[in-house]
Amino acid sequence: MKLSGKTAWITGASSGIGRATARLLAAEGADLVISARREERLQQLADEIGKQGRKVTIATVDVSDRQGMQTVAEMIASLGGVDILINNAGTMPISPIINGRVDEWEQMIDTNIKGVLYAINGVYPGMAERKQGHIVNISSVAARLTYPSAGVYAGTKHAVRAISDTLRKEAIRYGVRVTDIQPGSVDTELPDSIVHEKIRAAVKGNMYGEDMLNLKPEDIANAILYAITQPAHVDVSELLIRPLVQEN
Ligand SMILES: NC(=O)C1=CN([C@@H]2O[C@H](COP(=O)(O)OP(=O)(O)OC[C@H]3O[C@@H](n4cnc5c(N)ncnc54)[C@H](OP(=O)(O)O)[C@@H]3O)[C@@H](O)[C@H]2O)C=CC1
Numbered sequence: 001m002k003l004s005g006k007t008a009w010i011t012g013a014s015s016g017i018g019r020a021t022a023r024l025l026a027a028e029g030a031d032l033v034i035s036a037r038r039e040e041r042l043q044q045l046a047d048e049i050g051k052q053g054r055k056v057t058i059a060t061v062d063v064s065d066r067q068g069m070q071t072v073a074e075m076i077a078s079l080g081g082v083d084i085l086i087n088n089a090g091t092m093p094i095s096p097i098i099n100g101r102v103d104e105w106e107q108m109i110d111t112n113i114k115g116v117l118y119a120i121n122g123v124y125p126g127m128a129e130r131k132q133g134h135i136v137n138i139s140s141v142a143a144r145l146t147y148p149s150a151g152v153y154a155g156t157k158h159a160v161r162a163i164s165d166t167l168r169k170e171a172i173r174y175g176v177r178v179t180d181i182q183p184g185s186v187d188t189e190l191p192d193s194i195v196h197e198k199i200r201a202a203v204k205g206n207m208y209g210e211d212m213l214n215l216k217p218e219d220i221a222n223a224i225l226y227a228i229t230q231p232a233h234v235d236v237s238e239l240l241i242r243p244l245v246q247e248n
Pocket residue numbers: 011012013014015016017018035036037038039041061062063064088089090091092111138139140141182183184185186187188189190191193217
C-alpha cells in the first residue's frame with residue numbers, strides 16, 4: 001500500500017470527487033480526516049472505510065466558517081497533524097452576471113476561495129514546521145478558461161490556481177509540495193448546486209447527455225493518488241484532466 005502511515009484531510013468528502021478520493025486513499029493505507037456539512041454521509045463513509053481497518057475522524061464543518069475551520073485545524077493539530085490536504089469542497093451555483101444573484105456569488109467566493117484558504121491556513125504551518133506535507137487543491141478546467149454563466153465560478157477557480165502556484169513557490173523552502181488538479185466535466189452532484197433553473201437544466205443536459213461520456217469521480221481520485229505518490233523530489237504542480245469528448 002502506497003500511503004501506509006500517512007494521514008490525509010479531505011474536504012467535501014460527503015460526495016463526488018471527495019468521497020471517491022477518500023475511498024482510494026484509505027484503500028492505499030491512509031488514515032483520514034473527512035469533512036463536509038452532511039454528517040450522515042460522512043458517518044456512512046467512515047463506517048465503510050473503518051471496516052478496512054483505517055482510522056477515520058469526522059469533522060462536520062462548513063468550509064466558509066472561519067472559526068469552525070480553525071476548530072477543525074486545532075483538532076487535527078491535536079492528532080499530530082496531517083501529511084496531505086485534499087482541498088476539494090466546492091460549489092457551482094452559476095448564472096449570467098446580468099441576473100445579479102449576489103448571494104450565490106458570495107457563496108462561491110466564500111466556499112471556493114475562502115474555504116480553500118482556511119484549510120491551507122489550518123495545516124500548512126504545521127507541515128512547514130515538520131518540513132514535509134502535500135497540499136492538493138481541486139480547481140477546474142475553469143481555472144484556465146471562462147464560459148458564459150460561469151464568470152464568478154471561473155473567477156474562483158482561477159483564484160485557486162493562482163493561490164496554488166504562489167503557495168507552491170513559497171512552500172519549496174519548507175519541503176511542502178503543492179498540486180493544483182483541474183478536472184473537466186465529472187459525473188457528480190455538483191450541478192445540483194446550480195440554483196438558476198434554466199442553467200441547471202442546461203448543464204445537466206450537457207453533462208449527462210448520451211453523446212458526452214463524463215469523467216467519473218474515480219478518474220480524478222486516481223490523478224490525485226498519482227500526484228501524492230511521486231518521489232519526494234517530484235512536484236506534480238498541475239494536472240488538467242478532461243473527458244475525451246470535452247473540447248474546452
Ligand atoms: N464535477 C465536475 O464536473 C467538476 C468539479 N470540480 C470541483 O471538484 C470539487 C468537488 O466537486 P464534485 O465532487 O464534483 O461535487 P459534489 O457536489 O459531488 O461535491 C462537493 C462536495 O463539497 C462539499 N461542500 C460544498 N459546499 C461546502 C461548504 N460550504 N462547506 C463544506 N463542504 C462543502 C459537499 O459536501 P456537503 O454538501 O455535505 O457540505 C460535497 O462533499 C469542487 O471544488 C468542484 O468545483 C472541478 C471541475 C469539474
